[in-house]
Amino acid sequence: MSGEHENEPVESPRAAVTAQEDGRLLVRVRLPEQDRPPRLLLQRRPGKGKPEEPGRLLPLEPDGPGRWRAVLEPEPALEEGRWDAYVVDAPDGERVPLLPGLRDLRALTSGGGAPDVRAAAGPVAVRIPYATKDGRLAVRAWHRTPHAEAGRFTLSGDTLTVAARLYGARLGEGAEASFRRRGRNPAEVRVPLRATDDREFAFTVDYGDLVPETGAAGAAGDAAVWDVYVHPAAGAPRIRTARLLDDLADRKQVFVYPAARLGDWTARPYYTLDNDLSVEVTRSRPGE
Structure with missing residues (x-):
C-alpha cells in the first residue's frame, strides 16, 4: 500500500468468511482508507518444483467505514489445491496476507457450498476457508468429476x-x-x-x-x-x-x-x- 508511512511494517488485516447456500464465499475485510481500490488475491500454492501460476483477483467493494467485501462466485471453480489469501492494491502490488477472522461454514455441513453436488450429476466443486498452521487465511479447493x-x-x-x-x-x-x-x-x-x-x-x-x-x-x-x-x-x-x-x-x-x-x-x-x-x-x- 502507498502513503507517507509506506516503509513502516504493514499490519495484516483480518477477514471474515461466510459460506453461502448457493456456493458463494462472502469475504469481509477491515482495512483503512486506501489510495487505490484494494483487491482480494487468491494465490494457489505451486507444486514442488513448479512455477507459480496467475492467481484469482477479486475486487473489494466498500461495505461501510473501514470495511470492504468481495464475493467468490461458484464459477469458474477454483482448481484443486490450497489458495492463500492476500490484499493487494494492484495486480502486481505488494501482497499483504490476510489473517482469519470469523468463519461461518454452516452451509457446508449439509453438503452446501457446492451447488452442482445437489443434482449428483455434475462436478464436485468445494471451497473450504481455513486457518493455516502459521495463522493465515487460505482456501482449500477440490474440483473432481466424478x-x-x-x-x-x-x-x-x-x-x-x-x-x-x-x-x-x-x-x-x-x-x-x-x-x-x-x-x-x-x-x-x-x-x-x-x-x-x-x-x-x-x-x-x-x-x-x-x-x-x-x-x-x-x-x-x-x-x-x-x-x-x-x-x-x-x-x-x-x-x-x-x-x-x-x-x-x-x-x-x-x-x-x-x-x-x-x-x-x-x-x-x-x-x-x-x-x-x-x-x-x-x-x-x-x-x-
Whole structure:
C-alpha cells in the first residue's frame, strides 16, 4: 500500500468468511482508507518444483467505514489445491496476507457450498476457508468429476465397511471398490459393491487381505498404504474415494480411527492430507 508511512511494517488485516447456500464465499475485510481500490488475491500454492501460476483477483467493494467485501462466485471453480489469501492494491502490488477472522461454514455441513453436488450429476466443486498452521487465511479447493464421497465407517473385528455416494457417475454391472498399494511393489485388492440405488453403495474389506507378504511393502516389509478407489462398472476408470462435502479442510488429524490387530500387524483407515481415504497396515513393534 502507498502513503507517507509506506516503509513502516504493514499490519495484516483480518477477514471474515461466510459460506453461502448457493456456493458463494462472502469475504469481509477491515482495512483503512486506501489510495487505490484494494483487491482480494487468491494465490494457489505451486507444486514442488513448479512455477507459480496467475492467481484469482477479486475486487473489494466498500461495505461501510473501514470495511470492504468481495464475493467468490461458484464459477469458474477454483482448481484443486490450497489458495492463500492476500490484499493487494494492484495486480502486481505488494501482497499483504490476510489473517482469519470469523468463519461461518454452516452451509457446508449439509453438503452446501457446492451447488452442482445437489443434482449428483455434475462436478464436485468445494471451497473450504481455513486457518493455516502459521495463522493465515487460505482456501482449500477440490474440483473432481466424478467423485466418490465416503460416509460412515463400520469397524467390526478384522473388517472395514464403508458407506459412500457417487457423484458425476452412476453404478452399473460389475461395480467394485479397489485397494491399491503404494510403493515399489504395487498390488491391488478388489471387493464388490453393495448398491442401494445407482449412486448409494457400501463395500467391505477384510484387513487380512491387505497384510503385505514378506518384503513386498518396503525395504523392511514393515508397512503398506492402500489407497481406496471405486470402479462404478466393469471396465470403468477408477474414482478416488474421499470425504470432501463438509466444513473440514484437513481431516487427517481430526478423524483418528481405531486400529485392528492381525497377529503381528495392525490396520486402520485414515484420511490423507488431501482428505482421500486410505488404509495403513503396519507391523507391530516388539512389546506392543
